[in-house]
Amino acid sequence: MLKCIVAEDEALLSTALRRELAVAWPELAIVEVAEDGGAALEAIANHRPDVAFLDIRMPGLTGMEVAAAAADASPSTLVVFVTAYDQYAVDAFERGAVDYLLKPVTAERLAHTVARLRGRLAEAGRHAERASRMARDLLERFDPQPDEPLTWITASAGRGTRLILVDDVIYFRADNKYTVVATGEGDALLSRPIRDLLRQLDPRTFRQIHRSTIVNLRHVASVERDDSGKGCLRLRGRPDTLAVSQPCMAIFRAM
Numbered sequence: 001m002l003k004c005i006v007a008e009d010e011a012l013l014s015t016a017l018r019r020e021l022a023v024a025w026p027e028l029a030i031v032e033v034a035e036d037g038g039a040a041l042e043a044i045a046n047h048r049p050d051v052a053f054l055d056i057r058m059p060g061l062t063g064m065e066v067a068a069a070a071a072d073a074s075p076s077t078l079v080v081f082v083t084a085y086d087q088y089a090v091d092a093f094e095r096g097a098v099d100y101l102l103k104p105v106t107a108e109r110l111a112h113t114v115a116r117l118r119g120r121l122a123e124a125g126r127h128a129e130r131a132s133r134m135a136r137d138l139l140e141r142f143d144p145q146p147d148e149p150l151t152w153i154t155a156s157a158g159r160g161t162r163l164i165l166v167d168d169v170i171y172f173r174a175d176n177k178y179t180v181v182a183t184g185e186g187d188a189l190l191s192r193p194i195r196d197l198l199r200q201l202d203p204r205t206f207r208q209i210h211r212s213t214i215v216n217l218r219h220v221a222s223v224e225r226d227d228s229g230k231g232c233l234r235l236r237g238r239p240d241t242l243a244v245s246q247p248c249m250a251i252f253r254a255m
Contacts, residue, residue, distance in 0.1 A: 001029045002121070003049040007040035007066065008033070008082065009058050013103060017053060017082065020107055024114045037061025045073040051117055053101075056083040067097070078120055080113055149202035155181045155188035162188050167205075170219040170238050172197060174212040184237035207251050209233065209244045223252040 004021070008014035018030055031047050034040035037060040044052055044066070052070065054063035061069075067079045084103040098120055099113040150166050164181060173180040174194040181188045190197070198206075198214055208214050209231075221234045223244070231244035231252065244252070 001027055002051065003031045003047055004028050005040065005043045005047060005049045005052040005077075006030055006033045007035075007037070007043075007053065007058060007063065008055045009035045010055075013055075017105055020105060020110050021053075021114075024107065024110050025117075035059075037063070037066050041066045041069050041073065044070045044077055048074040049077055050121060051078050051080065053080050053082055056081050056085065076124065078117055080117070150200045153181065153190060155190045157186065157188040164188065166201070167216070167218070169216055170235055171216060171240075171242060172206075172214040182238060182240070207248075209242060209248045209251065211245070213242055215242060220252075225249065 002025075006014060006018055006021075008017060014033060014035075018033070021028060021030065028051065031049060032043040034043050035058075037058045039060075040052070040054060040058070040063075041061060043049075052067075054066055056063040058066075063081055063083070067081075070077055070079065078098045080099045080101060081097050082101045082103060082105065099116055101109060101113060153164050153166060153169075155162055155164055164183060168183050169181055170184065171182045172190075172194055173182065175189070177191075177193055179190040179192060179194045179197055181190050194212065194214060198208060201214065205218060206214050206216055215233060215235075219236045219238075221236045224232045224234070226232075230246050231249045233242040233244060235242070
């Protein structure tokens with residue numbers, strides 16, 4: 001379902017707009033209603049809605065200021081300005097607005113706006129699908145997976161070089177353009193980024209638990225969860241604990 005934010009400081013006008021939207025666009029879910037500019041910008045940043053209907057004159061930030069900031073907070077959000085003053089029309093379209101509605105908003109005029117929004121969203125979806133298909137094709141063509149996972153790696157340790165069996169690695173951690181290799185015998189430094197390394201590791205044994213960390217599942221002693229859904233790993237053979245991002249906690253649900 002498509003998501004929408006409505007920002008309007010006058011309660012009666014806000015209710016009327018939401019009622020008309022429910023009729024004109026039933027599949028559009030209004031996920032939050034804001035009564036001032038600051039709340040509107042926060043709602044857009046939190047929900048990243050498909051559409052935002054913004055009153056131009058609101059307490060705090062104006063609708064124009066909210067739209068300007070929302071371009072960074074949620075670039076894909078389509079903006080429609082709603083106002084009682086027609087002198088802002090030129091500025092509204094210069095801000096990239098899809099449409100500009102004058103109060104009171106009529107059902108006929110809103111239907112026209114909904115049609116324009118549907119068209120823009122459909123066009124964006126087609127572009128995204130084409131881009132995704134092209135990316136998959138390029139990946140398959142120019143970036144094939146290795147036939148066999150890594151077995152050994154050579155990494156720097158002080159002034160020397162260590163030959164390390166991959167099964168002995170407890171975890172890998174990103175360090176700028178390098179990767180720290182953590183084993184039971186200490187750390188070494190690998191001169192390649194962690195994103196390249198991940199593609200050469202056996203996914204049955206090594207899993208990414210954070211954008212900067214890959215862990216060897218055979219060396220995980222226990223996992224702890226906090227109330228926010230994030231986790232922490234305790235390891236066999238190392239005193240370190242490793243943070244697990246919330247999306248990656250699904251790996252350990254069976255533990």
